[in-house]
């Protein structure tokens with residue numbers, strides 16, 4: 238197994254409910270290191286670009302609306318097998334299907350407002366990190 242980096246977003250339902258620290262505690266306890274982190278207000282253009290792959294989906298408008306409805310925390314996580322590991326830690330996209338102990342089972346209220354995003358491949362992780370972080374800020 239290799240040390241990898243993945244991209245994470247703590248979504249507006251997390252920041253609104255003051256859950257940044259609680260979610261980060263789960264991430265760190267799972268052995269993932271938060272090597273980059275910034276709290277931002279995502280613009281509509283940024284959200285549309287980030288979720289471009291979903292633009293034909295019926296929920297695209299709702300998704301962009303939600304992701305711009307309040308602050309998010311964008312993160313770079315590092316660890317062994319980080320892409321797959323973080324997906325395990327997040328749990329299924331729909332919290333109703335997520336395993337006990339996962340972030341979404343513990344904190345999420347619906348498939349739309351599901352608390353966290355994590356990259357689904359190493360290739361996408363690289364592109365997603367590049368959208369929100371400068372190399373120099375995550376060099377260490």
Ligand code: CMP
Nearest residue numbers: 296299300330348349350351353354355
């Ligand atoms: P995420 O991993 O951020 O990537 C795409 C997002 O679309 C996903 O998490 C969900 O939050 C959201 N999504 C998926 N299915 C639905 C749905 N049926 N209704 C609303 N949002 C959805």
